[in-house]
Amino acid sequence: MRQRSEWWPCGRSFPSRERTDRYADAALNAAKTRTTSHYLYVPERAAAERAGKALARAGFRSEAGPASDGDDWLLVATHEAVADKDREVATQEAMREIALAVRGTYNGYAGGRSEQLHDCPRRRTML
Numbered sequence: 001m002r003q004r005s006e007w008w009p010c011g012r013s014f015p016s017r018e019r020t021d022r023y024a025d026a027a028l029n030a031a032k033t034r035t036t037s038h039y040l041y042v043p044e045r046a047a048a049e050r051a052g053k054a055l056a057r058a059g060f061r062s063e064a065g066p067a068s069d070g071d072d073w074l075l076v077a078t079h080e081a082v083a084d085k086d087r088e089v090a091t092q093e094a095m096r097e098i099a100l101a102v103r104g105t106y107n108g109y110a111g112g113r114s115e116q117l118h119d120c121p122r123r124r125t126m127l
Contacts, residue, residue: 034080041104042064047073051104052075055075
């Protein structure tokens with residue numbers, strides 16, 4: 001019979017059941033991760049910059065530019081997250097609060113495989 005060190009390359013004991021379960025959960029969660037973009041309209045560039053900094057502190061990537069209507073600024077905040085309904089609702093509520101704090105509006109999000117725009121009464125694009 002071969003010694004364990006001959007067939008188990010790391011020379012250590014086998015991973016515990018708990019550890020293998022954690023690895024499996026992490027792999028499943030990685031598979032459920034998706035990129036989501038949120039759309040906020042704010043009245044001026046300074047407001048877009050303030051909101052963008054707040055979003056960066058929360059782990060979002062953001063970019064801003066003049067909205068197609070010429071009156072507002074469109075701020076697009078993007079993040080990677082595990083697809084979870086409660087988390088999505090909480091993120092949308094936080095986006096609404098951030099938009100209100102800078103006198104703007106939250107105009108929904110796009111994400112997942114379909115890249116459909118959700119919660120969006122009107123579509124606007126950056127110039």
